[in-house]
Amino acid sequence: MANMAQAVRMALHYAEKNLGVTDIFGEDVGAPLGGVFTCTQGLETTWNSPLDERGIISTAMGIALAGGRPVAEIQFCDYIYNTIDLLKLAGNTHWASNGQWNLPMVVMTPVGSGIRGSIYHSHSFDASATHIPGWKIVMPSTPRDAYGLLLSACKETNPVMFLIPKALMRVRGQELIPGEPAEDKALSKMIDAPLGDRSKWKAQWPALEDASIPLGQAKTVRVGSQVTVVSYGRTLPMCTAAAEKLAGEGLDAEVIDLRTLWPYDWAAIKASIEKTGRVLFVNEDTEVTNFGEHLVRRTVDELFFKLLAPPKLVAGKFVPGIGLADPLEAASVPQPHDIEAAIRALANTQP
Amino acid sequence: MARDAKKMSAPAKSAKAEKPAAKPFKALVTHSDELPLEKELLLSMHDTMVKARVLEERLIAMYKTGHGYFWIGGPGEEAFNVPLGLLIKKGMGPAYDYLHFHYRQSATLLAMGEEPLGALRQMKNTALDPYSGGRNFAGHFSKKEWNLVPVSSPIEVQYGMAPGTALVQKRFGGDGISIVTGGDAGTAEGDFASCLVWSSRKGQELPVLIIVTNNRWGISTPFDQVQGVEKISDRGVAFGMKTKTIDGNDPISAYLELKEAFEYVRTERKPYLVEAHVSRLYGHSSASGANFATHETDCIAQFEAKLEKAGYLTKKQAQAIRDRYTEQLAELANQVKEEPFPDGSTIWDHVFHGEPGRDPFAS
Numbered sequence: 220m221a222n223m224a225q226a227v228r229m230a231l232h233y234a235e236k237n238l239g240v241t242d243i244f245g246e247d248v249g250a251p252l253g254g255v256f257t258c259t260q261g262l263e264t265t266w267n268s269p270l271d272e273r274g275i276i277s278t279a280m281g282i283a284l285a286g287g288r289p290v291a292e293i294q295f296c297d298y299i300y301n302t303i304d305l306l307k308l309a310g311n312t313h314w315a316s317n318g319q320w321n322l323p324m325v326v327m328t329p330v331g332s333g334i335r336g337s338i339y340h341s342h343s344f345d346a347s348a349t350h351i352p353g354w355k356i357v358m359p360s361t362p363r364d365a366y367g368l369l370l371s372a373c374k375e376t377n378p379v380m381f382l383i384p385k386a387l388m389r390v391r392g393q394e395l396i397p398g399e400p401a402e403d404k405a406l407s408k409m410i411d412a413p414l415g416d417r418s419k420w421k422a423q424w425p426a427l428e429d430a431s432i433p434l435g436q437a438k439t440v441r442v443g444s445q446v447t448v449v450s451y452g453r454t455l456p457m458c459t460a461a462a463e464k465l466a467g468e469g470l471d472a473e474v475i476d477l478r479t480l481w482p483y484d485w486a487a488i489k490a491s492i493e494k495t496g497r498v499l500f501v502n503e504d505t506e507v508t509n510f511g512e513h514l515v516r517r518t519v520d521e522l523f524f525k526l527l528a529p530p531k532l533v534a535g536k537f538v539p540g541i542g543l544a545d546p547l548e549a550a551s552v553p554q555p556h557d558i559e560a561a562i563r564a565l566a567n568t569q570p
Numbered sequence: 571m572a573r574d575a576k577k578m579s580a581p582a583k584s585a586k587a588e589k590p591a592a593k594p595f596k597a598l599v600t601h602s603d604e605l606p607l608e609k610e611l612l613l614s615m616h617d618t619m620v621k622a623r624v625l626e627e628r629l630i631a632m633y634k635t636g637h638g639y640f641w642i643g644g645p646g647e648e649a650f651n652v653p654l655g656l657l658i659k660k661g662m663g664p665a666y667d668y669l670h671f672h673y674r675q676s677a678t679l680l681a682m683g684e685e686p687l688g689a690l691r692q693m694k695n696t697a698l699d700p701y702s703g704g705r706n707f708a709g710h711f712s713k714k715e716w717n718l719v720p721v722s723s724p725i726e727v728q729y730g731m732a733p734g735t736a737l738v739q740k741r742f743g744g745d746g747i748s749i750v751t752g753g754d755a756g757t758a759e760g761d762f763a764s765c766l767v768w769s770s771r772k773g774q775e776l777p778v779l780i781i782v783t784n785n786r787w788g789i790s791t792p793f794d795q796v797q798g799v800e801k802i803s804d805r806g807v808a809f810g811m812k813t814k815t816i817d818g819n820d821p822i823s824a825y826l827e828l829k830e831a832f833e834y835v836r837t838e839r840k841p842y843l844v845e846a847h848v849s850r851l852y853g854h855s856s857a858s859g860a861n862f863a864t865h866e867t868d869c870i871a872q873f874e875a876k877l878e879k880a881g882y883l884t885k886k887q888a889q890a891i892r893d894r895y896t897e898q899l900a901e902l903a904n905q906v907k908e909e910p911f912p913d914g915s916t917i918w919d920h921v922f923h924g925e926p927g928r929d930p931f932a933s
Contacts, residue, residue, distance in 0.1 A: 242737075269771075274730055274764035281734015281748075284719050285664050289734075304724050314920045316712040316720040317703030321923035353921060376923045482930065517931075 220392040221399050221406055223383065226362035227258040227327070228410060229396060230369035231290060233427045235264045238373045242282055244268050245275055245292030251417045255294055256329055256388050260412040261422025276302040276326065280309050283324040283378075290373065293328040295336075296344035296382065303347070309378045310353025323376045325369075330358070331453045331503055332552045333386025338540035340385075341548070343504035345452070348380045349480050349513070355434055356480040358382040360455035362392035364478055367432030374431065384453035398427040437484035439491070443473035446565050447491040449514065450501040451477040454553055458501055461558040470566050480510060485517070492518060496527035497565040503552040506534035528568035533561045605880050607822055615656070615681075615821045616877060617891060619648035619870050622677030624895040625686045628903055629693045629708055630852060630860045637907055638693040641860055643709045644674030646851030647783055649869035650818035653825035654781075655681025657832045658749065662715050664742040668735035669718040670728035670750040673709035674783065682716065686899060690906045697912040704912040726752055726759035729780070733768035736776035745836040747777040754845075755788025757802055769841040770809035778841045779831055780806070783818060785850040789858065806843030818846030819869040822876075 221229065234240040242264055245254075249267040253260030268275050272293055279291035293299040299306075306326075313321045332341040348356045355377055359365040365383065372379040391403065400406050409423040440455070441462050450458045455476050462472040473491050477483055492498045498518055500511035511532040518530045533553045535541075541551045605612060626645040633641040644651060655678035659667045671678070676689055688700040692711075695704040701712045702720075712720035719731065729750050736748035756762065769776040782802050786793040799805060803813035812834060816827040824846065831842045849866035853859055877883040918927035 269764075269767050271764055271767065273760060274733075274768050277727060277730025277761065277764065278734040278737070278768060281668075281731035281736070282738055283734075284731065285668060285735040285738035287734075287738045305727060305730070308722055308724065308727055312720055313923050315702055315706055315710075315722065316714070316920075317699075317701070317705060318920040318923075319712055319714040320720060355922075 220394070220401075220403060221362045221366075221396055222389050222391050223359070223362045223365045224256050224258050224388045225406060225410060226366040226392070226396060227369060227383065228260060228262070229399065229424070229427055230366045230373070231259065231262055232422070232424050233370060233429070234290070234373035235262060237429065238370065239288045240264060240290055240373050241287040242266065242279075242289040243292075244278075244289070246270050246294045248292050251412075253412055254292065256383075256385065257411070258327075258383070259292070261410055261420070272298050272302050273305060276305040276309070279324045279326065280305065280312070280322055283322040284320065288323050288373065290325040290327060293326065295340050295342075296328040296330045297339045297342040299328055299344060300347075306351050306354070310351045312353075313377070314353060321376050322378050325372045325375070325379045325381055327369075327381040327383060329385035329388065330382045331384045331386060332541050332548055333384075333453055335543060335545075335548065336385070336541070337543035341541035343502070343535065344380075344382060345480055345502060346504040346509050348382065349510045350508075353378065354481065355379045356382065357434060357478065358384065358452040358480060359478060360384065360387060360452055360476055361394065363394040363396055364432060364438070364476070366396045367430050368434065368478060370429060370431035371434050375434070379434075382452065386453045387456070390456075396427070397430040398425045400425060432478070434479045435482045435484055437478055437487040438476045439473065439487065440476050441472065441474040443471040443495070445470060445495055445497065446472040446562050447475065447488070447495045447498040448472050448501060448558075448562060449475045449477055449488055449498065451480065452502065454501045454503055454558070457553065457555050457558055461555055461562060465559060465562055470562065472562050488514065488518075489522065492522050493525050496525060497568070498526075499531045499533065499558075499561050499565055501533045501553055501558055503535045505537045506532065507537045509534045527570050528565050531561050531565055533557050605822065605876070605882075607825060609882055612822070612877060613882060615652050615825070616870075616873055616883065616888075618652045618655075618681050619677065619821065619873065620888070620891050621686070621895045622648045622652065622680050623870055624892060624899050625676055625680070625689060626852070628899040629689065630856070632690070632693050632903055633856045633860065637903070638695070638708060640707050640856050641693065642673050642707060642855035643676055643852075646785070646849035646863075646866060646869065647674055647818065648677040649821040649873060650783060650824045650846045650848050651675060651677035652681040653821055653828050654678050654749075656825070657828055658682055659746060660716050662717055664735075664739045664746050665744045666717050666746050668732070668739070668746070668748040669716065670732045670735070670748065671711065671718065671721050672725075672728065672752045672756075673707070673721050673723070674753070675711065675721070675751060676709060679711060679718075684713070687902050687906070690899070690903050691909065694906045694909065695911065696906060696909040698909055703916070726756040726761040728752060729759075729765035730761040730768075732765060732778045732780070733776050736769065736778045740776055740839055747779055747832070747835045749779045749781065751781045751783060753788070754782055754784035754786060754793050754802060755791070755796070757782055757805070758797060766806060766809045766811070766843075770811050775840040777835045777839045779835045780841055780843045782843070782845045783848045784845055785848050787850055787854065789854045801845060803843050803845040806841070811841045811843055813843040813845070815845040815847070818848040819867045819872060821869070821873055
């Protein structure tokens with residue numbers, strides 16, 4: 220099964236061949252490296268940009284304005300913050316021009332902790348990204364979803380922010396991407412660039428399909444009846460694992476992978492909360508003005524009388540950085556035991 | 571109307587003057603009596619310059635009489651902006667020029683053939699504002715049919731986008747180029763450096779006409795107080811690009827210099843940096859009063875003297891042109907004052923392309 224980096228690469232290959240993607244670019248995105256996480260190896264429309272995040276975003280905007288379809292990469296989301304006004308501009312171009320101009324562009328960037336990245340390779344960006352209207356915000360938790368969601372992103376006529384949880388980049392999927400060989404090694408041999416001289420190497424792409432997954436649709440990863448757990452990205456598999464573990468104790472949690480943060484699948488969340496009466500939102504961005512806080516607010520606004528317990532949020536601590544040492548990182552972002560404890564506490568709360 | 575006409579002819583008498591810039595331009599001013607362009611073109615440029623000035627003064631009058639919340643524009647830059655508009659290859663798509671303008675470009679639009687009514691509507695933020703539907707400030711134009719990308723308030727962001735459109739144009743072929751304009755103060759922003767870097771990569775040079783209109787002010791701050799560079803155009807030299815500093819107060823010089831720059835970028839498919847010295851005749855914006863600056867060169871008065879000396883235009887004829895536009899613009903402004911504002915419910919329109927506008931939280 221493909222890992223997420225391979226899934227992204229295959230989606231981009233499909234998109235440049237079939238969906239009109241014209242430019243895949245950013246720092247070290249082109250040959251020979253093909254991206255620091257290898258997401259862009261072997262592609263035809265890749266190129267290396269100057270080390271200039273503002274230039275990357277604004278050039279992508281220019282390409283989109285002139286009818287191209289760019290996929291721009293910011294190497295780590297920690298370095299996207301100096302482009303925030305450009306992201307705002309991209310988000311308001313259609314609105315500010317009263318519908319004249321639109322920007323079909325994708326910005327992809329690795330996010331989150333889990334690779335011992337210390338202060339500037341561990342940030343999350345979902346809280347900030349969801350503060351910028353006019354963008355669609357996507358964050359997959361599996362290679363299959365990454366593939367399908369990225370295809371949809373590349374078909375969009377609006378700006379799409381594609382957040383890739385870097386801790387999941389090398390985790391193999393459990394579901395085949397249509398067209399990929401079932402054998403791990405076979406896929407690696409076809410599309411992973413070799414070490415050493417790559418000047419003559421060409422990827423051998425599998426016969427991929429348009430297996431896109433619509434933006435805005437959540438996925439119920441585990442059906443349960445007592446507690447709803449809504450998450451996305453890196454913390455999603457932690458939530459699933461916690462739910463499986465607690466099932467052994469007779470606690471039945473439902474786990475929803477939001478997959479798209481904007482527009483998000485409120486219908487799925489609502490239906491689940493109406494069933495369970497208890498909800499936990501989990502993500503690893505800092506907890507103050509966190510996207511999960513918005514979901515808590517909406518839950519209280521719209522579903523207050525359906526609730527059996529106060530909605531909960533487990534998120535990253537509101538500290539200026541994620542420290543390098545293991546205990547510092549573990550104390551800063553949600554850990555499996557935090558999620559288990561929160562689910563237990565919700566299940567044990569009685570109105 | 572008569573009062574407006576009088577104001578046009580002698581604005582300094584009734585307006586509070588701005589303090590002079592710390593260091594006026596020198597050496598670049600062209601006082602040649604030679605008129606190397608056709609009489610018809612010269613008179614046409616003069617006519618559009620006056621029309622643009624009258625438009626901006628009408629916008630200022632609207633602001634001062636409560637028919638708009640904020641004014642910003644380009645009175646004083648007509649001698650540069652009109653020739654610029656005349657040289658643009660107007661149309662939609664990469665075969666034509668992409669325009670990454672700042673908010674002092676109304677004269678360029680008029681020279682391209684735009685009707686002034688839209689600018690008045692944007693000033694009044696009416697629903698019929700063709701550029702933003704009442705959403706944006708005066709001078710924040712957007713016109714997709716002419717590749718005019720939305721003008722935005724953040725200074726200098728347009729410089730980062732120009733290489734993007736130019737990249738598509740270079741790949742497309744043809745002779746369409748990307749033109750970016752902004753002021754001298756904004757060149758301190760990193761986006762100006764981004765434009766120089768991205769448009770001049772060796773072997774991957776891009777057809778960008780990079781323009782800086784230098785009025786030596788950044789709102790209230792003199793250029794020399796905040797930047798050490800003598801000529802802004804020199805910054806392009808380090809990137810191996812052709813550069814020139816020109817007198818933007820003389821439409822003849824501006825036309826000829828821009829023509830050369832346009833031809834170079836169109837044919838060589840490489841960047842060219844033009845710095846044009848211009849005046850700022852009504853200050854930065856309405857935030858600084860929008861009063862006439864008596865110490866700055868008035869490019870129209872200077873051009874009219876030249877045309878008069880050549881026997882192309884009399885004072886009386888020049889005044890008649892002003893009076894005619896003053897009357898026309900006043901009538902249009904009166905029409906616009908009666909037009910409706912956009913309905914509040916339209917805020918949801920155009921949040922996303924291809925989707926109907928709706929409040930995502932409405933039940």
